[in-house]
Amino acid sequence: VIIFARMAIIVHYVARKDTSSDIKCLSSFILSMMRAVTSAIGVILPLKRYSAKLQIFLFSRRKENVWLDEDDFSDISSIQAEDCVQIDDVWNVLKNQYLLYGGGNTLGVVDGDFGLRPVLSSPLIAALREKLPYALSNDRFWMKYSLLRDGASISSLYQQVGGSMYTIIAIESSDGYIFGSFTTQPWRMNPGYFGNRNSFLWRMVQSRHTPCTSLTEQAALESDIDIFPATGKNECFQFCSKDKLAVGGGKRIHVDRYGTKKLKNKFNGDDSLGLCIDRTLMIGTSTPCSTYMNPCLAGESSKDGSFAIANIEVWALTPCKTIGEAEQMESFTRM
Structure with a gap:
């Protein structure tokens, strides 16, 4: 996860000078790989609670179309939305996690x-x-x-x-x-x-x-x-x-x-x-x-x-x- 985070930071600095769609696609790919890695961590290691929080954070960054700074990775728990989170917003994130990222290995839950x-x-x-x-x-x-x-x-x-x-x-x-x-x-x-x-x-x-x-x-x-x-x-x-x-x-x-x-x-x-x-x-x-x-x-x-x-x-x-x-x-x- 740390390796992918550092890669995202490097791409971010490059993107400040080069705003091409290729750079943005590369950044999105790296974030997707980070989500996949944290999902694997949640299955094979006793870090499931942290993994769930990290996946929610990563998806929220993508949803808000925020380019990540290095400080964003120093303390994930300190990052907050501008406004108070509404329960429906939270469930939109959880819906994505269920349907796209395995949802903690669930069956019987459809869109x-x-x-x-x-x-x-x-x-x-x-x-x-x-x-x-x-x-x-x-x-x-x-x-x-x-x-x-x-x-x-x-x-x-x-x-x-x-x-x-x-x-x-x-x-x-x-x-x-x-x-x-x-x-x-x-x-x-x-x-x-x-x-x-x-x-x-x-x-x-x-x-x-x-x-x-x-x-x-x-x-x-x-x-x-x-x-x-x-x-x-x-x-x-x-x-x-x-x-x-x-x-x-x-x-x-x-x-x-x-x-x-x-x-x-x-x-x-x-x-x-x-x-x-x-x-x-x-x-x-x-x-x-x-x-x-x-x-x-x-x-x-x-x-x-x-x-x-x-x-x-x-x-x-x-x-x-x-x-x-x-x-x-x-x-x-x-x-």
């Missing part, structure tokens, strides 16, 4: 889906990938279900994700909080809990509505996540019925500065569910549970742990390169 703004952005995928079991860390993220794309039907959700062993649920609340789960057994109707302790709950630390002044700042926001692994205190990992889908359970043992509080609501009665989604897919709840010892994932201001769902996605993890190959592999696992 039309970006009018819906997927919950999982490229920096967020890179951050989650670092927390997965090593055997899955290079798998592709396959969008199996999206509420905005496929409609609010829990039966449709079950039908589309039922054959997937490893899945990530990603929820965006109406307040802009992003959170979800990673689970390790196919979702299926069951009278009791199932799954195993390789699962976890996760959340983005700050709301996506947090103002950002640059694309790199937005990438940093999307990359900052908390992980809540299984504690081993119980085996309440996954629950699936016609009325709700839940991850984590057990009696509430969370203690705050006001003492232990026991939460009752229409979703879970006396029990505490780490993450619960109502059959309407419009509302849910998140409360501290002994399975993962998590806080409320939907933000501090959430009353009784409840939240309104703006969008929900379920992503499967697959080693396959195409959807056709992935579907064929899942057909064998269902037998």
Whole structure:
């Protein structure tokens, strides 16, 4: 990357005297090669978060048609847009990264889906990938279900994700909080809990509505996540019925500065569910549970742990390169 950066600087100084289209084409080629190298870094080295930020920065420079100075490469994180970054501008960049630069090895996301703004952005995928079991860390993220794309039907959700062993649920609340789960057994109707302790709950630390002044700042926001692994205190990992889908359970043992509080609501009665989604897919709840010892994932201001769902996605993890190959592999696992 440094070598290509230096090459871009040299071409820039030449371009000050020679404004021919050949020089500009050469500069564009060098920047494209830099993007390709940083994409490779994101796959083969544990630098995925930095790689995602660098790719967003590089694309923003190309989008704005800015000729780079040497100082631009001294501290990438210090470069900001002239105005406050709007979320739609950020998603235009993320759309380009998904469709042209691999999108963190994603399947099932097409051009039309970006009018819906997927919950999982490229920096967020890179951050989650670092927390997965090593055997899955290079798998592709396959969008199996999206509420905005496929409609609010829990039966449709079950039908589309039922054959997937490893899945990530990603929820965006109406307040802009992003959170979800990673689970390790196919979702299926069951009278009791199932799954195993390789699962976890996760959340983005700050709301996506947090103002950002640059694309790199937005990438940093999307990359900052908390992980809540299984504690081993119980085996309440996954629950699936016609009325709700839940991850984590057990009696509430969370203690705050006001003492232990026991939460009752229409979703879970006396029990505490780490993450619960109502059959309407419009509302849910998140409360501290002994399975993962998590806080409320939907933000501090959430009353009784409840939240309104703006969008929900379920992503499967697959080693396959195409959807056709992935579907064929899942057909064998269902037998």
